[in-house]
Amino acid sequence: MTLKDIARCAGVSRGTVDRVIHHRPHVSNQALCKVRRVLEHAEWTPNLAAKALGSQNVYFFAVIFAHNSGAFTADVLRGARDAEKTIKAFGFSVQVETIIAYTAEKQLELLEFYEKQGVAGIAIVPILDARIIAKINELDAQGVPVITFNSDIENTRRLCFIGADNYKEGRTAAGLLEGLVSANSDVLVIAGSHALYCHEKRIKGFFERLGESKKNLRLRAVIENHDSDTESSAILHEYCKKPGPPAGIYLTGGGAQGLGEAVKHLCGEKPHIVCHDVTPETVRLLCENVIDFTIGQNPHDQGFLPLQLLFNLAVKDEHIQKEIFYTSIDIYTKENCGDIPQISMPEVDAL
Amino acid sequence: MTLKDIARCAGVSRGTVDRVIHHRPHVSNQALCKVRRVLEHAEWTPNLAAKALGSQNVYFFAVIFAHNSGAFTADVLRGARDAEKTIKAFGFSVQVETIIAYTAEKQLELLEFYEKQGVAGIAIVPILDARIIAKINELDAQGVPVITFNSDIENTRRLCFIGADNYKEGRTAAGLLEGLVSANSDVLVIAGSHALYCHEKRIKGFFERLGESKKNLRLRAVIENHDSDTESSAILHEYCKKPGPPAGIYLTGGGAQGLGEAVKHLCGEKPHIVCHDVTPETVRLLCENVIDFTIGQNPHDQGFLPLQLLFNLAVKDEHIQKEIFYTSIDIYTKENCGDIPQISMPEVDAL
DNA sequence: TTGTACGCGTTATCAT
DNA sequence: ATGATAACGCGTACAA
Numbered sequence: 001m002t003l004k005d006i007a008r009c010a011g012v013s014r015g016t017v018d019r020v021i022h023h024r025p026h027v028s029n030q031a032l033c034k035v036r037r038v039l040e041h042a043e044w045t046p047n048l049a050a051k052a053l054g055s056q057n058v059y060f061f062a063v064i065f066a067h068n069s070g071a072f073t074a075d076v077l078r079g080a081r082d083a084e085k086t087i088k089a090f091g092f093s094v095q096v097e098t099i100i101a102y103t104a105e106k107q108l109e110l111l112e113f114y115e116k117q118g119v120a121g122i123a124i125v126p127i128l129d130a131r132i133i134a135k136i137n138e139l140d141a142q143g144v145p146v147i148t149f150n151s152d153i154e155n156t157r158r159l160c161f162i163g164a165d166n167y168k169e170g171r172t173a174a175g176l177l178e179g180l181v182s183a184n185s186d187v188l189v190i191a192g193s194h195a196l197y198c199h200e201k202r203i204k205g206f207f208e209r210l211g212e213s214k215k216n217l218r219l220r221a222v223i224e225n226h227d228s229d230t231e232s233s234a235i236l237h238e239y240c241k242k243p244g245p246p247a248g249i250y251l252t253g254g255g256a257q258g259l260g261e262a263v264k265h266l267c268g269e270k271p272h273i274v275c276h277d278v279t280p281e282t283v284r285l286l287c288e289n290v291i292d293f294t295i296g297q298n299p300h301d302q303g304f305l306p307l308q309l310l311f312n313l314a315v316k317d318e319h320i321q322k323e324i325f326y327t328s329i330d331i332y333t334k335e336n337c338g339d340i341p342q343i344s345m346p347e348v349d350a351l
Numbered sequence: 352m353t354l355k356d357i358a359r360c361a362g363v364s365r366g367t368v369d370r371v372i373h374h375r376p377h378v379s380n381q382a383l384c385k386v387r388r389v390l391e392h393a394e395w396t397p398n399l400a401a402k403a404l405g406s407q408n409v410y411f412f413a414v415i416f417a418h419n420s421g422a423f424t425a426d427v428l429r430g431a432r433d434a435e436k437t438i439k440a441f442g443f444s445v446q447v448e449t450i451i452a453y454t455a456e457k458q459l460e461l462l463e464f465y466e467k468q469g470v471a472g473i474a475i476v477p478i479l480d481a482r483i484i485a486k487i488n489e490l491d492a493q494g495v496p497v498i499t500f501n502s503d504i505e506n507t508r509r510l511c512f513i514g515a516d517n518y519k520e521g522r523t524a525a526g527l528l529e530g531l532v533s534a535n536s537d538v539l540v541i542a543g544s545h546a547l548y549c550h551e552k553r554i555k556g557f558f559e560r561l562g563e564s565k566k567n568l569r570l571r572a573v574i575e576n577h578d579s580d581t582e583s584s585a586i587l588h589e590y591c592k593k594p595g596p597p598a599g600i601y602l603t604g605g606g607a608q609g610l611g612e613a614v615k616h617l618c619g620e621k622p623h624i625v626c627h628d629v630t631p632e633t634v635r636l637l638c639e640n641v642i643d644f645t646i647g648q649n650p651h652d653q654g655f656l657p658l659q660l661l662f663n664l665a666v667k668d669e670h671i672q673k674e675i676f677y678t679s680i681d682i683y684t685k686e687n688c689g690d691i692p693q694i695s696m697p698e699v700d701a702l
Numbered sequence: 703t704t705g706t707a708c709g710c711g712t713t714a715t716c717a718t
Numbered sequence: 719a720t721g722a723t724a725a726c727g728c729g730t731a732c733a734a
Contacts, residue, residue, distance in 0.1 A: 002711055013721040018713075026719055048440045050711030052400040053726045057713090086437055089399045172686035179531050179623075179643055209686070272530075292530055331682035335523035335560070353727055364705045369729075377703055401727030404710045408729090 001044045010038045048315060052090040059120035060093045061310050063303065064110055065150065066125060067098030071278050072299045076150075079303025080123075087311045092120070094307060104129035111135050115144060120314055123306035125150045126158075145313055147306040150297075151198060152324075159313070162305045164297035165326040166198045170205025170252075172329050173274045176293045177248040178213045180272040185247030186218040188239055188271070192227045192253020202252045202276075220246050229258025236262040244269075251275040256294075260285040278332060286334045294337070296330035352395045361389040399666060403441040410471035411444045412661050414654065415461055416501065417476060418449030422629050423650045427501075430654025431474075438662045443471070445658060455480035462486050471665055472496045474657035477504050496664055498657040501648075502549060503675075510664070513656045515648035516677040517549045521556025521603075523680050524625045527644045528599040529564045531623040536598030537569040539590055539622070543578045543604020550603045553627075557601055571597050580609025587613040595620075602626040607645075611636040629683060637685045645688070647681035 003021075007014045012031050019027045020035040021044075063080050067073055077096060084094040095114070099106055104127045112135070114122060122139065126132050126148050133156050136146050140157035152161035177187055189206060192199045203222060210217050221239065225231040232255035239246060249271045251259060256275045263270055273291040275282055282294040305325060312318040354372075358365045363382050370378045371386040372395075414431050418424055428447060435445040446465070450457055455478045463486070465473060473490065477483050477499050484507050487497050491508035503512035528538055540557060543550045554573060561568050572590065576582040583606035590597060600622045602610060607626045614621055624642040626633055633645040656676060663669040 004711075007721095014712085015714095015721055016719085019720090022713095028719060031719080047404070047711050049400040049403040050726090051713080053398070053404055053710090053728090054712035054714080056726065168686060172684060175684050175686040328681075329687035331684065331687065333523060333526050333682065335519060335526040336680035336682065355727075365728085366705055366730095367703085370704090373729095379703060382704080398727050401710090402729075404712090404726090405728035406730085407710065 001042050002047070003044075006035065006038050006042060006044060009042065010034045046316065048090055051315070055091065058091045058093065059314065060095055060117075061121045061123065061307055062110075062114040062119045063094060063096045063307070064107065064114075064122065064124040065098060066102035067100050071280065073098055075278075075299035076303035079300040079305075080307060081303075082300070083304045083307035083311070087307070087315075090311075090315055092311060092314075095119075102127065104132055107132060108135055111139065115139060115142070119144060121145045121147070121310035123147050123149055123303075123310065126153050126156075128153060145310055147309060149302045149306050150299075160309070160320050160323050160325060162302055162309075162325040163327060164198075164329065166201035167205035168326075169276070169295055169297070169329055170202035170207070171209040172205075172295055172331065173202070173250050173276075173293075174206045174209035174213070176274050176295075176331070177250060177272060178210070178215055178217065180292055181215070181217065181247035183215040184217075185215075186220040187248040187250060188220050188235075188246040189222040189250045189252065190225045190232055190235055190255065190259065191222055192225065192255070194224055196253070199252045206250055206252075217248075225251075225253070225255045227254030229255050229261075231255060232259040233262040235259075236266075240266065245271050248272045248274070256285060256291065257281040260288070260290040263290055264288075278330075278337060283332075283337050286332065286337050289334065292333070294332050296332055298327035298330055301327045352393050353398070354395075357386065357389050357393060357395060360393065361385045397667065399441055402666070406442065409442045409444065410665065411446055411468075412472045412474065412658055413461075413465040413470045414445060414447045414658070415458065415465075415473065415475040416449060417453035418451050422631065424449055426629075426650035427654035430651040430656075431658060432654075433651070434655045434658035434662070438658065438666075441662075441666060443662060443665075446470075453478065455483055458483060459486055462490065466490060466493070466495060470495060472498070472661035474498050474500055474654075474661065476501045477507075477509075479504060496661060498660060500653045500657050501650075511660065511671050511674050511676060513653055513660075513676040514678060515549075515680065517552035518556035519677075520627070520646055520648070520680055521553035521558070521601075522560040523556075523646055523682065524553070524601050524627075524644075525557045525560035525564070527625050527646075527682070528601060528623060529561070529566055529568065531643055532566070532568065532598035534566040535568075536566075537571040538599040538601060539571050539586075539597040540573040540601045540603065541576045541583055541586055541606065541610065542573055543576065543606070545575055547604070553603045557603075568599075576602075576604070576606045578605030580606050580612075582606060583610040584613040586610075587617075591617065596622050599623045599625070607636060607642065608632040611639070611641040614641055615639075629681075629688060634683075634688050637683065637688050640685065643684070645683050647683055649678035649681055652678045 003014045003017050007017045012034060016027060016031050017035055020032055065076060080094055080096050097110055107127050108131050124146060133153060136156045136158055139146050146158045147160055148158045149162040189203060191203055194200060207219060210219060223235050225235055236259055245266060274293045275291055276295050278294060278296045285291045286294060309320055313320065354365045354368050358368045363385060367378060367382050368386055371383055416427060431445055431447050448461055458478050459482050473495065475497060484504060488508045490497050497509045498511055499509045500513040540554060542554055545551060558570060561570060574586050576586055587610055596617060625644045626642055627646050629645060629647045636642045637645060660671055664671065
């Protein structure tokens with residue numbers, strides 16, 4: 001089924017069919033009806049190869065997120081690059097901007113910059129700020145689709161969110177710790193920041209799953225470490241003094257390095273530790289038997305899927321069905337953590 | 352950079368450039384040199400959109416593997432379908448053939464059938480049989496690339512293998528069990544079949560990792576259950592009588608269902624269990640707290656990557672760099688196993 | 703041996 | 719408002 005076929009069936013020219021399909025003006029009601037009638041019966045999908053070849057236009061998507069030195073950034077980047085390879089044959093490129101100083105001002109500036117450049121879509125880890133929210137809504141209104149990933153702002157006109165199910169992550173962490181510690185022992189939660197919604201959800205999931213355990217585990221405390229190494233170290237020392245170290249520790253955010261070093265110098269029974277994300281630090285601590293598990297949130301997909309969805313929307317008018325796409329919850333131990341950088345999808349390169 | 356540009360630079364016609372690039376005959380040494388000189392400086396990559404559009408040829412890849420009712424087949428299929436979506440814009444389709452009676456004869460028959468049909472490449476879970484080996488080598492010699500997945504035959508001319516690192520899987524299983532059981536306890540291995548190379552490697556990895564443990568764990572026995580539910584049930588009963596049930600059980604193959612049911616009816620302390628693959632049975636047993644972990648081998652990628660590599664080779668002349676691509680080792684618990692079917696890549700659809 | 707012309711399905715432009 | 723037509727880059731068939 002090609003435009004030509006449809007034109008023939010409808011008794012009009014290719015140009016008219018093109019106008020109807022792309023909702024362009026200058027079509028008489030009569031012609032519009034004729035073409036629509038044919039379109040209903042004949043399932044037409046655009047030939048993307050021809051589309052890419054015919055239109056000399058080039059489009060680009062922007063990916064905006066915070067730059068941190070961890071492997072997270074690298075994996076998101078790989079995901080974005082993988083996506084770019086599958087879409088660049090169709091005239092689409094991807095601009096990735098990782099910001100060191102991740103402030104709302106800087107982010108706003110970038111959004112406005114890309115808007116002026118005529119960006120075809122944006123994937124962003126949004127900062128919770130009124131101006132950002134307003135800008136996202138404005139972009140959507142102007143026809144620039146925005147997808148959030150990793151961190152969401154629900155009350156915006158972003159098309160969808162792609163990232164981890166924090167609640168489930170918390171439950172997963174609790175399940176892992178449950179298996180490691182003995183009955184009637186107590187566990188400690190070191191939270192990155194109570195201010196962060198995602199950490200709160202992790203804690204909620206952790207807590208609720210703990211309550212379901214038959215091992216009668218007690219949550220000794222939930223302490224904020226502000227993702228800091230020194231703070232987590234101090235917290236450990238503090239909480240080991242009183243009745244002895246906890247049997248398990250759940251670290252919801254950063255500071256694994258500091259916690260790990262402190263645990264290393266502990267005498268006697270060492271607590272079991274579950275933390276998040278695959279970073280050089282957490283991988284090293286896994287290998288040193290200091291932490292037991294780390295939970296990944298599939299950063300590759302977080303970089304890949306938003307672009308894929310934006311592309312499908314832009315080029316195939318394929319609207320996004322779900323508002324939230326949860327990425328997989330990946331459990332890593334000393335044994336399987338080495339695999340991560342290994343197979344980053346040998347380049348789709350469909351282009 | 353287009354063929355036209357290169358032709359202009361080299362002072363020849365597009366046709367000649369085409370002949371040089373595709374290593375076709377009827378080119379004078381002089382013209383060949385001129386074109387090659389230009390090609391060295393100008394980095395040319397084919398415009399796949401134009402290539403797909405210009406050539407009316409249609410190609411197809413074949414995927415051949417055993418049909419089992421588990422989720423494995425479904426995930427491989429999804430992977431293959433995802434791959435097909437990214438390549439069908441370029442005139443490539445994918446024929447998937449899952450065989451119920453997976454015999455060498457049947458497989459050979461299929462290979463010959465597809466060969467006659469003019470298949471552009473084959474992804475296969477090969478049966479270890481002299482005729483299959485010979486056929487794979489013959490296909491390669493005739494210019495039909497073959498990639499093995501899930502199960503490999505090393506001494507063949509298959510381009511590469513994509514699948515799990517069984518040894519590392521075994522190590523992962525041992526690491527998981529180590530965390531669950533107490534020191535000085537003993538574990539039991541129920542092996543699918545000693546005849547299967549992959550199970551042997553899993554056992555080797557499991558055993559070696561167990562030896563590295565500081566918990567002084569003993570391997571009580573390695574028993575074959577031929578992937579059978581009834582046998583695994585019988586084995587459990589047998590091994591629970593003597594000095595009491597083992598603290599941990601590693602099931603390398605099938606029969607989780609039977610093992611799980613037997614464990615459920617056990618009185619007193621129940622053994623911890625680690626098994627393989629994500630099937631309706633293992634997921635249910637996870638949720639019922641009967642087994643602790645199951646280890647997945649990323650069947651989606653096993654269906655996806657072979658086709659991606661075949662495509663890149665066929666259409667971009669991009670040769671495969673590695674002989675072995677290990678898929679990720681995915682650890683699932685009750686908490687994160689539900690995610691699996693959820694996000695099967697919202698359709699690349701780059702086509 | 704070499705060059706040229708046509709066609710693929712679409713977009714965009716230009717007459718009508 | 720509509721239809722014809724060039725162009726996109728490549729493969730191929732055919733002419734020179």
